[in-house]
Amino acid sequence: MQGPLSAWLVKHGLVHRSLGFDYQGIETLQIKSEDWHSIAVILYVYGYNYLRSQCAYDVAPGGLLASVYHLTRIESGIDQPEEVCIKVYVPRKNPRIPSIFWVWKSADFQERESYDMLGISYENHPRLKRILMPESWIGWPLRKDYIAPNFYEIQDAY
Amino acid sequence: MIVNMGPHHPSMHGVLRLIVTLDGEDVIDCEPILGYLHRGMEKIAENRTIIQYLPYVTRWDYLATMFTEAITVNGPEQLGNIQVPKRASYIRVIMLELSRIASHLLWLGPFMADIGAQTPFFYIFREREFIYDLFEAATERVEGVGVVDVKEVINWGLSGPMLRASGIQWDLRKVDNYECYEEFHWEVQWQKEGDSLARYLVRIGEMVESIKIIQQALEGLPGGPYENLEIRCFDREKEPEWNEFEYRFISKKSSPSFELPKQELYVRIEAPKGELGIFIIGDQNGFPWRWKIHPPGFINLQILPQLVKRMKLADIMTILGSIDIIMGEVDR
Numbered sequence: 001m002q003g004p005l006s007a008w009l010v011k012h013g014l015v016h017r018s019l020g021f022d023y024q025g026i027e028t029l030q031i032k033s034e035d036w037h038s039i040a041v042i043l044y045v046y047g048y049n050y051l052r053s054q055c056a057y058d059v060a061p062g063g064l065l066a067s068v069y070h071l072t073r074i075e076s077g078i079d080q081p082e083e084v085c086i087k088v089y090v091p092r093k094n095p096r097i098p099s100i101f102w103v104w105k106s107a108d109f110q111e112r113e114s115y116d117m118l119g120i121s122y123e124n125h126p127r128l129k130r131i132l133m134p135e136s137w138i139g140w141p142l143r144k145d146y147i148a149p150n151f152y153e154i155q156d157a158y
Numbered sequence: 159m160i161v162n163m164g165p166h167h168p169s170m171h172g173v174l175r176l177i178v179t180l181d182g183e184d185v186i187d188c189e190p191i192l193g194y195l196h197r198g199m200e201k202i203a204e205n206r207t208i209i210q211y212l213p214y215v216t217r218w219d220y221l222a223t224m225f226t227e228a229i230t231v232n233g234p235e236q237l238g239n240i241q242v243p244k245r246a247s248y249i250r251v252i253m254l255e256l257s258r259i260a261s262h263l264l265w266l267g268p269f270m271a272d273i274g275a276q277t278p279f280f281y282i283f284r285e286r287e288f289i290y291d292l293f294e295a296a297t298e299r300v301e302g303v304g305v306v307d308v309k310e311v312i313n314w315g316l317s318g319p320m321l322r323a324s325g326i327q328w329d330l331r332k333v334d335n336y337e338c339y340e341e342f343h344w345e346v347q348w349q350k351e352g353d354s355l356a357r358y359l360v361r362i363g364e365m366v367e368s369i370k371i372i373q374q375a376l377e378g379l380p381g382g383p384y385e386n387l388e389i390r391c392f393d394r395e396k397e398p399e400w401n402e403f404e405y406r407f408i409s410k411k412s413s414p415s416f417e418l419p420k421q422e423l424y425v426r427i428e429a430p431k432g433e434l435g436i437f438i439i440g441d442q443n444g445f446p447w448r449w450k451i452h453p454p455g456f457i458n459l460q461i462l463p464q465l466v467k468r469m470k471l472a473d474i475m476t477i478l479g480s481i482d483i484i485m486g487e488v489d490r
Binding site: 024026049050051052053055057058068070074075076078079080081085104105106107108109110113132 | 310312313314315316321325326327328332333335423424426433435437439447448450452456457459460489490
């Protein structure tokens with residue numbers, strides 16, 4: 001089922017796929033990685049001026065990685081703001097997504113954190129380096145197939 | 159018996175090491191060992207002009223800073239026979255005496271604490287605040303420092319008091335209507351200027367509003383149960399029977415756990431520091447598939463390099479304090 005934003009994008013001929021609504025009724029769209037930068041600018045012009053949260057997660061072990069963006073419009077004193085959730089799926093072997101730092105600056109630290117934890121590299125990000133882990137760390141901790149180095153647990157024999 | 163009272167003390171005297179010779183409880187001799195905070199101020203002074211040296215002098219006696227600056231200035235004046243105008247002299251005297259009061263107040267607190275009375279330690283800071291206000295009016299510390307424009311604030315994704323201090327009336331308690339905030343009468347605190355003073359005023363105003371909300375909530379507290387006993391959403395794993403292989407006779411019974419449906423959701427709340435959010439993706443068991451924390455301090459910290467450009471070094475602490483971050487949530 002399509003929401004209003006999805007219908008507007010179809011009217012303007014922009015390639016996307018609608019993923020329905022999430023639990024609270026927020027419209028979710030899937031955008032391809034190559035189109036993401038242009039659609040981000042279009043959404044900014046449409047009125048979504050606040051990147052609320054940028055997150056990334058692992059869809060399935062051995063599967064794709066997803067980068068999720070929550071956008072909303074901030075104005076003084078409104079009730080029920082419009083919100084939309086955009087997902088960009090990338091393959092695990094070569095995860096590259098255009099950075100939207102130049103559209104919404106609040107993606108600065110958040111994209112660095114997604115890079116640090118899952119290895120999705122954002123092109124054209126001004127300083128894409130590890131932010132929470134030490135800079136010489138190897139591996140992407142939040143992937144489901146990550147093995148923590150030197151981690152042993154004592155197990156009781158049954 | 160020779161005892162070492164090491165460099166760190168429970169009270170605020172700084173780093174001083176004492177080697178004390180004791181005979182039972184009587185003290186025979188005491189040898190102080192200094193030098194733990196030696197920074198080479200005198201050697202540095204030989205290579206700086208007076209104006210360049212002034213920031214160093216405040217670091218000698220850091221509780222009565224005006225005196226150190228006064229003596230740094232008096233020395234060359236008297237050496238060069240420079241006349242000081244009367245008005246300047248009066249102003250200096252006012253600042254110096256205020257600084258003397260501040261220093262004595264800050265002596266009084268730890269002195270009482272050393273003797274055993276802990277409470278005056280806190281009261282002296284309250285008295286010192288009045289003096290700080292006067293110093294601030296003379297040196298203009300908080301106003302106009304760290305100004306953020308409205309469009310910049312939205313673009314950088316800031317939230318909480320930083321957003322409201324730049325002129326946008328956006329408070330998630332009013333916008334999202336969660337919990338039962340719409341039943342109370344309260345106002346969103348906001349200011350227009352966007353500098354540190356505006357953020358300070360927003361936070362003080364929010365404290366007053368919180369008191370109003372608490373009073374209204376206490377008056378209108380409804381009766382009824384406080385647990386929702388109808389929810390039955392337990393974890394799918396069955397407990398093993400008593401004669402199965404997996405049954406544990408000795409360890410404790412695991413409590414029933416809540417099963418998260420296979421949905422995703424972004425919940426948010428107006429924390430004091432900004433918008434705190436959780437993005438949960440549930441799997442059909444008790445553990446979430448992804449639990450992403452959106453901390454306000456992490457997001458608000460992004461704007462720091464832009465705010466401190468073209469400000470003085472001492473303003474960095476003012477700006478950092480007005481952004482109000484706490485490293486626990488920034489780093490997680």
